[in-house]
Amino acid sequence: MDHHAAVLVQVDPLSASVRLVVSGCLTERNQQAVRPFVVRARTLIPPATVTVDLTGADHVEAAAVDLLRWTLDEDAMLEGSGPVELLLPDPLPGHRPAQPDRLLAPYGGRRGPGTTPGLAA
Numbered sequence: 001m002d003h004h005a006a007v008l009v010q011v012d013p014l015s016a017s018v019r020l021v022v023s024g025c026l027t028e029r030n031q032q033a034v035r036p037f038v039v040r041a042r043t044l045i046p047p048a049t050v051t052v053d054l055t056g057a058d059h060v061e062a063a064a065v066d067l068l069r070w071t072l073d074e075d076a077m078l079e080g081s082g083p084v085e086l087l088l089p090d091p092l093p094g095h096r097p098a099q100p101d102r103l104l105a106p107y108g109g110r111r112g113p114g115t116t117p118g119l120a121a
Contacts, residue, residue, distance in 0.1 A: 003027045003059070007037050016048045016082075025059040031068045038072060042081045053087045060092045 003025035010019040018041035022034065034052060041050045052068070054060050065088065072084050 003030060005030050005033060005057070007034065009037065009041065011041075011044055013045060016045050017051065018044060018048050019051045019053055021053045021056060023056050023058070026054060026057050026064045026068075027059070027061050028063045028067060031064040032071065034068055035071055035075065038084060039075075047082050049082045049085065051085045051087060055087050055089045057089070058093060060089065062092055065092070 005022055005024040005026050008021040008023070010021065012018075020034065020037050020041065026034075038050055038052065041048065054065070065086065069086065
Protein backbone atom coordinates (compact mmCIF):
# COMPACT_ATOMS: atom_id res chain seq x y z
CA MET A 1 0.00 0.00 0.00
CA ASP A 2 1.37 3.42 -0.95
CA HIS A 3 1.45 5.95 1.86
CA HIS A 4 2.02 9.39 0.41
CA ALA A 5 1.71 12.74 2.12
CA ALA A 6 1.22 16.09 0.44
CA VAL A 7 1.87 19.45 2.07
CA LEU A 8 0.13 22.70 1.17
CA VAL A 9 1.89 25.82 2.49
CA GLN A 10 -0.32 28.77 3.47
CA VAL A 11 1.53 31.97 4.40
CA ASP A 12 -0.13 34.94 6.14
CA PRO A 13 2.44 37.75 6.41
CA LEU A 14 0.00 40.04 8.25
CA SER A 15 -0.40 37.68 11.20
CA ALA A 16 3.16 36.29 10.88
CA SER A 17 1.92 32.72 10.57
CA VAL A 18 2.57 29.79 8.30
CA ARG A 19 0.18 26.84 8.08
CA LEU A 20 1.36 23.52 6.66
CA VAL A 21 -1.72 21.52 5.68
CA VAL A 22 -0.85 17.83 5.40
CA SER A 23 -3.07 15.51 3.39
CA GLY A 24 -2.77 11.85 2.49
CA CYS A 25 -1.04 9.50 4.94
CA LEU A 26 1.44 10.41 7.67
CA THR A 27 3.41 7.34 8.73
CA GLU A 28 6.58 6.48 10.61
CA ARG A 29 8.35 6.14 7.26
CA ASN A 30 7.32 9.47 5.71
CA GLN A 31 6.92 11.82 8.71
CA GLN A 32 10.48 13.11 8.23
CA ALA A 33 9.34 14.80 5.01
CA VAL A 34 7.48 17.44 7.06
CA ARG A 35 10.60 18.79 8.80
CA PRO A 36 12.09 20.58 5.72
CA PHE A 37 8.79 22.41 5.27
CA VAL A 38 8.92 23.63 8.88
CA VAL A 39 12.55 24.76 8.46
CA ARG A 40 11.67 26.54 5.20
CA ALA A 41 8.66 28.22 6.84
CA ARG A 42 11.08 29.65 9.40
CA THR A 43 13.05 31.38 6.63
CA LEU A 44 9.91 32.92 5.11
CA ILE A 45 8.85 34.76 8.26
CA PRO A 46 11.44 34.11 11.04
CA PRO A 47 9.29 34.95 14.13
CA ALA A 48 6.24 33.20 12.67
CA THR A 49 4.14 30.60 14.36
CA VAL A 50 4.18 27.48 12.20
CA THR A 51 1.12 25.25 12.39
CA VAL A 52 1.32 21.70 11.06
CA ASP A 53 -2.32 20.84 10.37
CA LEU A 54 -2.97 17.09 10.22
CA THR A 55 -6.75 17.38 10.59
CA GLY A 56 -7.34 16.75 6.87
CA ALA A 57 -5.06 13.73 6.56
CA ASP A 58 -6.61 10.40 5.55
CA HIS A 59 -4.36 8.33 7.81
CA VAL A 60 -2.18 9.41 10.74
CA GLU A 61 -0.11 6.94 12.74
CA ALA A 62 0.36 7.77 16.42
CA ALA A 63 4.02 6.74 16.17
CA ALA A 64 4.48 9.19 13.28
CA VAL A 65 3.09 12.02 15.42
CA ASP A 66 5.44 11.09 18.27
CA LEU A 67 8.46 11.00 15.94
CA LEU A 68 7.49 14.29 14.31
CA ARG A 69 7.06 15.99 17.70
CA TRP A 70 10.42 14.66 18.89
CA THR A 71 12.16 15.74 15.67
CA LEU A 72 10.75 19.27 15.86
CA ASP A 73 11.48 19.58 19.60
CA GLU A 74 15.09 18.41 19.21
CA ASP A 75 15.93 20.23 15.96
CA ALA A 76 18.77 22.71 16.56
CA MET A 77 17.84 24.59 13.38
CA LEU A 78 14.52 25.58 14.97
CA GLU A 79 16.01 26.97 18.19
CA GLY A 80 15.25 30.62 18.83
CA SER A 81 12.36 30.72 16.38
CA GLY A 82 8.63 30.93 16.95
CA PRO A 83 6.54 28.00 18.14
CA VAL A 84 5.51 24.99 16.09
CA GLU A 85 1.96 23.78 16.72
CA LEU A 86 0.57 20.40 15.69
CA LEU A 87 -3.16 20.26 14.98
CA LEU A 88 -4.36 16.68 15.24
CA PRO A 89 -7.69 15.05 14.47
CA ASP A 90 -9.34 13.33 17.42
CA PRO A 91 -9.24 10.38 17.11
CA LEU A 92 -6.36 9.82 14.70
CA PRO A 93 -7.75 8.43 11.46
CA GLY A 94 -6.80 4.83 10.68
CA HIS A 95 -6.00 3.55 7.24
CA ARG A 96 -9.03 2.88 5.09
CA PRO A 97 -9.16 -0.29 3.00
CA ALA A 98 -8.32 0.08 -0.67
CA GLN A 99 -11.27 0.70 -2.96
CA PRO A 100 -11.59 -2.05 -5.60
CA ASP A 101 -12.67 0.43 -8.33
CA ARG A 102 -9.46 2.38 -7.90
CA LEU A 103 -7.36 -0.75 -8.18
CA LEU A 104 -8.94 -1.74 -11.47
CA ALA A 105 -8.84 1.66 -13.17
CA PRO A 106 -6.58 4.03 -11.23
CA TYR A 107 -6.98 6.87 -13.71
CA GLY A 108 -10.74 6.57 -14.10
CA GLY A 109 -10.47 5.35 -17.67
CA ARG A 110 -11.22 2.07 -19.36
CA ARG A 111 -8.63 -0.08 -20.96
CA GLY A 112 -9.24 -1.82 -24.18
CA PRO A 113 -8.11 -2.08 -27.78
CA GLY A 114 -6.45 1.07 -29.02
CA THR A 115 -5.72 2.55 -25.58
CA THR A 116 -2.40 3.06 -23.92
CA PRO A 117 -2.06 1.32 -20.53
CA GLY A 118 -2.19 3.84 -17.70
CA LEU A 119 -3.90 6.57 -19.71
CA ALA A 120 -7.59 7.38 -19.56
CA ALA A 121 -9.60 6.62 -22.66
